[in-house]
Amino acid sequence: MSTVKIPPVLRQAAGGERTVEAKGTNVGEVLSALCEAHPAIGKQILTSDGELHKFVNVYVNDEDARLMQWTDTPVGDDDTLLILPAMAGGQ
Amino acid sequence: MSPSYQDLIAAAREVIPEVEPADVASRVASGDGPLIIDVRETAEWDQGHLPGAVHIPRGFLESRIGGTAPDSDQEILVSCASGQRSLLSAQTLHHMGFTNVTNLAGGFARWKQNNHPVEVPRILSAAQRSRYSRHILIPEVGEEGQMKLLDSKALLIGAGGLGSPAAYYLAAAGIGTIGLVDDDDVDESNLQRQIIHTTDRVGMNKGESAKQAIAALNPEVQVNVHPFRVNRDNVLDLVSQYDIIVDGADNFPTRYLLADASLMTNTPLVHASILRFEGHASVFNPYDGPCYRCLFPEPPPPDLAPSCGEAGVLGVLCGVMGNIQATEAIKVLLGIGDTLSGRLLIYDALGMTFTELKVRRDPDCPSCGPNADLQLRDYEAWCAGVGSHDHAGASA
Numbered sequence: 001m002s003t004v005k006i007p008p009v010l011r012q013a014a015g016g017e018r019t020v021e022a023k024g025t026n027v028g029e030v031l032s033a034l035c036e037a038h039p040a041i042g043k044q045i046l047t048s049d050g051e052l053h054k055f056v057n058v059y060v061n062d063e064d065a066r067l068m069q070w071t072d073t074p075v076g077d078d079d080t081l082l083i084l085p086a087m088a089g090g091q
Numbered sequence: 092m093s094p095s096y097q098d099l100i101a102a103a104r105e106v107i108p109e110v111e112p113a114d115v116a117s118r119v120a121s122g123d124g125p126l127i128i129d130v131r132e133t134a135e136w137d138q139g140h141l142p143g144a145v146h147i148p149r150g151f152l153e154s155r156i157g158g159t160a161p162d163s164d165q166e167i168l169v170s171c172a173s174g175q176r177s178l179l180s181a182q183t184l185h186h187m188g189f190t191n192v193t194n195l196a197g198g199f200a201r202w203k204q205n206n207h208p209v210e211v212p213r214i215l216s217a218a219q220r221s222r223y224s225r226h227i228l229i230p231e232v233g234e235e236g237q238m239k240l241l242d243s244k245a246l247l248i249g250a251g252g253l254g255s256p257a258a259y260y261l262a263a264a265g266i267g268t269i270g271l272v273d274d275d276d277v278d279e280s281n282l283q284r285q286i287i288h289t290t291d292r293v294g295m296n297k298g299e300s301a302k303q304a305i306a307a308l309n310p311e312v313q314v315n316v317h318p319f320r321v322n323r324d325n326v327l328d329l330v331s332q333y334d335i336i337v338d339g340a341d342n343f344p345t346r347y348l349l350a351d352a353s354l355m356t357n358t359p360l361v362h363a364s365i366l367r368f369e370g371h372a373s374v375f376n377p378y379d380g381p382c383y384r385c386l387f388p389e390p391p392p393p394d395l396a397p398s399c400g401e402a403g404v405l406g407v408l409c410g411v412m413g414n415i416q417a418t419e420a421i422k423v424l425l426g427i428g429d430t431l432s433g434r435l436l437i438y439d440a441l442g443m444t445f446t447e448l449k450v451r452r453d454p455d456c457p458s459c460g461p462n463a464d465l466q467l468r469d470y471e472a473w474c475a476g477v478g479s480h481d482h483a484g485a486s487a
Contacts, residue, residue, distance in 0.1 A: 005446075008367045008402075009395050018442065044395055055391040055477075062448050082448070084437075086387035087364040087371055089399040091251030091275075091285075091341035 013040035028071030057084040103182040125166040170195035244268040246333035250297040253339030255287035256413030271298035284406030323467040343390035344470035350383035368441040370412035380432040385453040
């Protein structure tokens with residue numbers, strides 16, 4: 001099971017959890033497992049075609065998955081996925 | 092019998108040629124001057140010296156000359172006030188094996204009498220030395236670094252959650268000019284985190300309020316209040332007056348506008364954003380590392396990007412993130428250390444963890460990529476369009 005870090009804006013959709021364990025051998029599988037367990041997250045980060053929105057960054061450990069093999073990027077049990085939408089707050 | 096002072100001078104004249112100030116001046120003017128070593132005391136040097144001269148007080152000549160002139164064949168001209176101390180210093184260099192050493196005839200006094208150009212070094216006042224003494228003690232800052240900070244101009248977008256601590260500490264650090272862009276007035280609900288404002292200034296423009304706080308802390312700082320919103324009509328004019336942008340905006344259109352203006356004016360951008368218990372920070376150096384759009388090509392839709400006013404923010408978090416911005420701004424201005432360029436720092440106050448992500452330059456970046464057609468746009472419309480379009484189900 002990989003660990004997925006949930007950003008503040010998606011925590012409500014994850015039942016208030018800051019991290020969630022999800023099964024999968026690559027980024028796509030882990031995110032699918034996450035969205036299956038927490039459908040409200042899927043509504044926020046996936047398009048109606050099931051693709052990840054462009055505004056969602058996914059990091060595997062500290063590397064941007066887009067710059068690796070995107071959803072095909074292999075993920076092991078010790079890896080941490082981080083979902084990172086931009087934040088605008090400053091005031 | 093031991094040689095007298097006159098004997099020493101006479102002996103030195105035998106081996107050290109003298110050069111007239113006019114000859115040196117014409118060579119210096121044509122960019123073909125020798126290495127000029129001024130051996131006077133610091134108080135004399137502070138009054139003025141030959142342009143481009145290097146100051147090595149006579150007492151440090153032997154120990155420091157190697158660092159300044161590693162090549163013993165290098166042409167060196169030594170100068171002092173009247174040409175006597177420099178003559179003896181030149182002889183010392185001759186003894187040390189320097190083969191091409193001359194002495195400035197008549198010294199700095201004759202140089203000045205003949206109206207040749209004089210450089211007066213900038214020095215910190217006694218009050219400045221005292222105020223910034225803890226900075227001056229740090230080798231990476233020192234007097235020179237402090238003078239750089241005093242000459243620096245920082246533009247802060249927003250005098251709110253991030254801008255309050257950033258402006259306060261940058262002012263304390265002696266940033267010479269601080270620009271504060273904010274069209275908003277101080278509200279009671281700001282005071283839980285916007286520590287530069289006070290209860291009795293509720294209702295005052297935030298820039299004006301911050302200016303009062305800065306004047307009380309460090310009256311030397313020039314504060315420019317810009318009581319309006321930054322937009323595509325004023326951003327380039329505004330940003331080009333400053334050396335660095337500290338982004339404490341509260342909305343995506345302004346953040347993307349600043350990111351593009353940073354590239355167009357070649358002005359570094361220190362980024363931070365905050366929500367609830369979490370903060371992001373990075374540094375975007377134009378064309379030398381990733382830009383904001385390399386990291387976030389498009390903004391999320393409004394429901395995934397609530398403001399602090401909608402979703403709340405821990406007051407203390409603003410202090411941490413605003414001060415990370417101030418720290419990075421000082422490092423960028425001084426050119427020291429490793430900045431957050433190429434890294435996104437995520438601070439989770441609830442878990443008390445700092446996470447670092449690598450941020451790479453996107454070769455297809457529409458803002459800083461080689462094929463980018465960078466021009467200011469209607470960022471409000473673009474952010475609204477991108478968000479609603481994507482969220483309606485367009486393919487990622």
